[in-house]
Amino acid sequence: QVKLLQSGAELVKPGASVKLSCKTSGFTFSTSYMSWLKQVPGPSIEWIGWIYAGDGGTNYNQKFKGKATLTVDKSSSTAYMDLSSLTSEDAAVYFCARGIYPGITQDWGQGVMVTVSS
Amino acid sequence: DVVLTQSPATLSVTPGERISLSCRASESVDTYLHWYQQKPNESPRLLIKYASQSISGIPSRFSGSGSGTDFTLSINGVELEDLSIYYCQQGNSLPYTFGAGTKLELK
Numbered sequence: 001q002v003k004l005l006q007s008g009a010e011l012v013k014p015g016a017s018v019k020l021s022c023k024t025s026g027f028t029f030s031t032s033y034m035s036w037l038k039q040v041p042g043p044s045i046e047w048i049g050w051i052y053a054g055d056g057g058t059n060y061n062q063k064f065k066g067k068a069t070l071t072v073d074k075s076s077s078t079a080y081m082d083l084s085s086l087t088s089e090d091a092a093v094y095f096c097a098r099g100i101y102p103g104i105t106q107d108w109g110q111g112v113m114v115t116v117s118s
Numbered sequence: 119d120v121v122l123t124q125s126p127a128t129l130s131v132t133p134g135e136r137i138s139l140s141c142r143a144s145e146s147v148d149t150y151l152h153w154y155q156q157k158p159n160e161s162p163r164l165l166i167k168y169a170s171q172s173i174s175g176i177p178s179r180f181s182g183s184g185s186g187t188d189f190t191l192s193i194n195g196v197e198l199e200d201l202s203i204y205y206c207q208q209g210n211s212l213p214y215t216f217g218a219g220t221k222l223e224l225k
Contacts, residue, residue: 042218044216045207045216047207047213047214047215059212095161101209102209103208103210105152105164105207106164108161108162108163110161111161
């Protein structure tokens with residue numbers, strides 16, 4: 001069955017960077033759009049961007065350009081998101097999700113909590 | 119950005135009743151409107167895609183309708199396991215956006 005397994009919770013210092021991973025199985029990774037989303041208590045959800053695993057093409061929410069960088073490793077069917085220059089505004093739960101078309105997310109990872117604190 | 123306004127913010131329900139949740143878009147999203155269910159401490163789950171298309175494995179009591187700017191998620195015979203937050207999301211124009219959610223609680 002479809003699985004998206006995200007890396008564990010992160011505690012990072014302000015100004016630092018963090019790389020989140022999302023290891024997938026159970027579907028054709030190379031024809032999938034891998035999205036990343038941010039959820040803060042509220043409980044609003046924001047779409048950060050997607051990466052097409054086949055060719056690495058990306059599309060970002062303008063709000064997250066310069067903050068998030070999406071990459072994939074097709075050999076391990078894993079998607080990654082780098083978050084840079086972290087501030088308290090970046091503290092949230094981050095989800096990876098996959099879709100066969102952009103704009104829709106059919107399956108989600110379990111989410112990872114990122115805490116920003118000195 | 120397309121703003122999705124969900125109403126009501128909270129709905130108190132009795133098991134067995136039929137309910138409708140609303141999602142209104144600030145501009146037309148055609149039928150690129152999807153519904154998700156999120157239970158506490160879980161990931162969102164896709165319930166309905168493209169406004170009215172069913173998803174394999176989702177109970178048939180969930181249905182969706184609408185196009186353009188007005189959309190509805192209906193639950194025909196609410197069950198206790200349906201007590202969750204429901205989000206709509208548009209995939210028509212970038213950036214994709216979510217509504218603030220409707221929380222179903224027990225009356």
